[in-house]
Amino acid sequence: DSGVTQTPKHLITATGQRVTLRCSPRSGDLSVYWYQQSLDQGLQFLIQYYNGEERAKGNILERFSAQQFPDLHSELNLSSLELGDSALYFCASRPTGGNEQFFGPGTRLTVL
């Protein structure tokens, strides 16, 4: 158990819909990272937050957005969903001053 939690574990929805994925980092970790894992793209960095502020952006679509709340949990919002958005979405947290990231169990999104 990494100490990072993600909900829900599975999500099945239809094209055009909007979903929200939630992540709680390890206690005390201020940095949260979101990654997408798909068969064709592999593991891709999406976005990073540090203590509520966006710090880095990767290959994140404009239809996707995220935020980090004062209690440090983070949400990834995916809208106007397409079939190609079906993937595993991971969040990870990093301790301040540390280098390694600890990953949550992921949310498997299926868009039908």
Next chain:
Amino acid sequence: AQSVTQLGSHVSVSEGALVLLRCNYSSSVPPYLFWYVQYPNQGLQLLLKYTTGATLVKGINGFEAEFKKSETSFHLTKPSAHMSDAAEYFCAVSDRQRKLIFGQGTELSVKP
């Protein structure tokens, strides 16, 4: 920009045999390097990391990796494979923003 190449998308070894998973990286700055393991339907677990100092890094479950700057490599080894080692292994490099850039992964199969 950093990048990671994992040689071999699938490696098969016999139980008790040496495990060698290859990783080469590209980085314009001294790299932070990581190996993660992903068991089916689970998140990523950190096996080991290299940041600075000793170039031979020991990790969990008997794995180790050696950082070779001259060869830009960070290969993962284990002297004797166990059935429980069957999983997908990812090599990653961390950039200045500490986000992880992953290789495409190597699936390790262990034959009895």
